[in-house]
Amino acid sequence: MNADVAGAMSGDEILVGYDGSADAKVALDWALDEAGRSGRPVRLAYVFEWVTVAGWLGPGVAPGMWPDESARRQVEDLVRRAAAEAAAERPGLTVQGEVFDGPPALVLQERSAEAALLALGSRGHGGFAGLLAGSTVVAVTAHAHCPVVVVREGQVATSGPVVVGVDGSDTSLLALGFAVERAAQRDVPLRVMRIWEPPGERFVPPGFDPEKATATARAGVEQALSQWRKTFPDVEVDVRVAPGNPAALLVEASREAQLEVVGSRGRGGLRGMLLGSVSQQLVHHAHCPVAVVRER
Incomplete structure (x- = not known):
């Protein structure tokens, strides 16, 4: 953007x-x-x-x-x-x-x-x-x-990447655009994190393949990034795709970041809930400033 x-x-x-x-x-x-x-x-x-x-x-x-x-x-x-x-x-x-x-x-x-x-x-x-x-x-x-x-006092850093969490939702794609622009302004790398939550042991779908799930998630991220790579070709982009708890891994990633960006609600958000659980966790617990982006 x-x-x-x-x-x-x-x-x-x-x-x-x-x-x-x-x-x-x-x-x-x-x-x-x-x-x-x-x-x-x-x-x-x-x-x-x-x-x-x-x-x-x-x-x-x-x-x-x-x-x-x-x-x-x-x-x-x-x-x-x-x-x-x-x-x-x-x-x-x-x-x-x-x-x-x-x-x-x-x-x-x-x-x-x-x-x-x-x-x-x-x-x-x-x-x-x-x-x-x-x-x-x-x-x-x-x-x-x-x-x-x-x-928050004591958490502002001038080094480190801009980190953005994406999950394919509309607000996360807006967050991606916001994050790319900030990385370009600061001349720092952009770290794009796509954390997918694995199914519980009792609810594993037949034929579920974790490697295929990771590959599918990465392909979605790369598709979303394609326009931004053209707009900001000088921004170094690091894509990280992994299974796990999105809030926990994004909080941990914030230790190395100068800014972390998320959408107000992801795919798991309930209708009518204006601030998703991941966004709330980051507002409370992130180690760097957090930008929450939503559709106007």
């Missing part, structure tokens, strides 16, 4: 869910790097939710402060400073900040319809200890209208 195709699919800007947390700052850095390669503008989006209960504490707002206009001004100042600092650090990039009102998950979902890409920290302020991906992140990843990249 080249930049023109990506632009036709969605809006122009990279949207960053920002609340001043450590993970949000890492997501912003990732988005700025992406903008440096693509030339897209970056917009920080802080969603300000009023909660009228005792003990309310808003992200970035001093403890003990009741939500009022001074609290909002404090939030606006936080976003303004973050955008100004980012623009100063990355001359040539357009960086803006904006404060929105409403439930964070819903507002970010709505705003994603006008974005090319949405970057989120895995947990913002208010996340529970031990919860690897916050509820807002999971909800937005499941419902966003554009690709969502989830970034």
Whole structure:
């Protein structure tokens, strides 16, 4: 997928869910790097939710402060400073900040319809200890209208391949295009992983041949790759086909990757389930940033 195709699919800007947390700052850095390669503008989006209960504490707002206009001004100042600092650090990039009102998950979902890409920290302020991906992140990843990249503090790497998981589903083919473009932008190899789940011992079909199953899966991957090899002939492509648990093997592969890309739902997804089990596992457990791609 080249930049023109990506632009036709969605809006122009990279949207960053920002609340001043450590993970949000890492997501912003990732988005700025992406903008440096693509030339897209970056917009920080802080969603300000009023909660009228005792003990309310808003992200970035001093403890003990009741939500009022001074609290909002404090939030606006936080976003303004973050955008100004980012623009100063990355001359040539357009960086803006904006404060929105409403439930964070819903507002970010709505705003994603006008974005090319949405970057989120895995947990913002208010996340529970031990919860690897916050509820807002999971909800937005499941419902966003554009690709969502989830970034966690300490997991960003600048080396290693771009890894993409494919299974022949429509969303995985979109993920493949997204991954090829990112590998080309970064001038790094692309690793395409096709993991097929072998039948259980009690349910092996008559005449089942694992080698034939692997060969069939590889042929499907090569067919899907044919157009991208022509579009990006300089991208080194490594195809890996193997039986196993897709989520477990993709999590393991993420240890060596700088970005891992998956479709929002694969062939095993249940109708009505917006985020598949493999995508959910990677959002929670991957060792590198994860991009979840879906049809708009």
